[in-house]
Amino acid sequence: MANIQYYDVILKPVVTEKSMGLMADKKYTFYVHTEATKSQIKEAVEKMFQGTKVKSVNTMNLDGKKKRARGSFQYGTTAKQKKAIVQLTEDSADIEIFEGL
Template identity: 85%
Template sequence: MANIQYYDVILKPVVTEKSMGMMGDKKYTFLVHPEATKTQVKEAVEKMFNGTKVKSVNTMNLDGKKKRARGSMKYGRTSKTKKAIVQLTADSADIEIFEGL
């Protein structure tokens, strides 16, 4: 297992219609480091965003999409990613980066 610091765990937030709809239930979606564990994701969210308390973390590994080079018969794939859905407790503060979206 790699030695990952908490500021390297969360790569970027996922902004889609489905993830915006889940924000009402205090569920936030992030792309995370592929080798990050659920406990590392929980620790990173609580340290990076003040006043947040994580209830649970669900993670999923996503395979890369198939791509073909333009004008040739070369095939390849995009890189694999990992996504985490973080559920906050009811008395937890909201995450600021999602406000106003």
């Protein structure tokens, strides 16, 4: 397993209609490193965003989409991704990057 530091775990937030609706329940969605574990994701969120306390982490592995090159019959796939939904505790502070969206 790769040596992943906490600042390499979270790649970017997921901004969709569904993920914005989950924010009312203090659930935040991120794309994370494909080899990151749930405990590493929990540690990264608590260290990167001050005042947050993670209750639980749910992860899902997303396979790459099939793509075809233009004008030929060569097929390939896009890169695999991993998504994490982080549930914060009731007394936890909100994550600021989602403010105003």
